[in-house]
Amino acid sequence: ALKNSNPECRRIPVGRLEVGGPGFVVMAGPCAVENAEQTSVTAEAVAAAGAHVLRGGVFKPRTSPRSFQGLGEPGLHMLAEAGRRHGMPLISEVMDASQIPLMVEYADILQVGARNMQNYTLLRALGKVQRPVLLKRGLAATIEEWMLAAEYILDGGNTHVMLCERGIRTFETAMRNTLDLSAVAYVKERSPLPVIVDPSHATGSPSLVLPMAMAAAVAGADGLLVEVHPWPEQALCDGKQALTPEQFQYLMQRLPAVLHAV
Numbered sequence: 001a002l003k004n005s006n007p008e009c010r011r012i013p014v015g016r017l018e019v020g021g022p023g024f025v026v027m028a029g030p031c032a033v034e035n036a037e038q039t040s041v042t043a044e045a046v047a048a049a050g051a052h053v054l055r056g057g058v059f060k061p062r063t064s065p066r067s068f069q070g071l072g073e074p075g076l077h078m079l080a081e082a083g084r085r086h087g088m089p090l091i092s093e094v095m096d097a098s099q100i101p102l103m104v105e106y107a108d109i110l111q112v113g114a115r116n117m118q119n120y121t122l123l124r125a126l127g128k129v130q131r132p133v134l135l136k137r138g139l140a141a142t143i144e145e146w147m148l149a150a151e152y153i154l155d156g157g158n159t160h161v162m163l164c165e166r167g168i169r170t171f172e173t174a175m176r177n178t179l180d181l182s183a184v185a186y187v188k189e190r191s192p193l194p195v196i197v198d199p200s201h202a203t204g205s206p207s208l209v210l211p212m213a214m215a216a217a218v219a220g221a222d223g224l225l226v227e228v229h230p231w232p233e234q235a236l237c238d239g240k241q242a243l244t245p246e247q248f249q250y251l252m253q254r255l256p257a258v259l260h261a262v
C-alpha cells in the first residue's frame, strides 16, 4: 500500500525497499529470537501477511538481569535463515558498540533501543557504519533530546537514520507507555528523517496495537514495527503484547484503508 509521500523525506534504501519513500514499510516479528522453529514459523506468517522486514532481537535489554537475555550470535543465524527463505531484510537491536561488527554481518537495519537512545558512544560508533539505523525514542526523552541523539549518528557521516516512536513514560499507567502520536506529526513537519511507529511497546496490549497502528499511518508515519509471536503465552519476552499471526494478518488487511484515506 502507498502512503502520502512527502518529497522532502529522506529515502533510506533497505535491500530492495525504501524507507521514507511512497511505500509504507511494515517490520514485524518476535520481540526475541527464541529458537529456530519459533523464528521460522513467525517469519513465514508475517511474510504471508505482507510484512516487508523481519524483526527479532538477539541482544535483549531486559529490566531484570535474570530475564531471558537473548540468544546472541546463534539467534542471528536463525533470523538470517528465516529472512533468506522469505526474501526479507532484517532488523535487530545492537546494545553496545562492541556488537556492531557482528550485527552488520546480519542486520539490514541496526536498531537502537529506547534504553540506549542516549548512549553516545554507541551513537558515535553507528555514525561510522554504512548501515541504516532505527533510533528509538528514549523512555522519557523529549523530542529535542531524540533529535539531538540522531545528530550524533548523522554527524559521524551515516545519513541513513530513521526515528521510531515507541511510547513514552507519563503519569498514565493503564498502558505500558503513552504513544505520542503528536510527536510523529511534529517530527514529520520538521525533520527529513523517516518515522516508524512501534505500537507494540507503546501500548503493551494486542487489542490496542491495531487502532494505534492505523492512527500512526494517519499521523504520517512511514511504517510500523510490530511484535508477532505464534504462541504469545509461551513467549520468553513481551508475550503480553505480541500479536498472533491471525491478528497481524488482520492488521495488514485493514491498513490500506487508512493509507488510501490520508
Ligand code: PEP
Residues within 6 Å of the ligand: 031, 057, 061, 112, 113, 114, 115, 136, 166, 201
Ligand atoms: C524491542 O524492540 O524489543 C525493545 C526492546 O524495544 P524498546 O527499546 O522500545 O523498549
Ligand code: MN
Residues within 6 Å of the ligand: 031, 032, 201, 227, 237, 238
Ligand atoms: Mn519487545
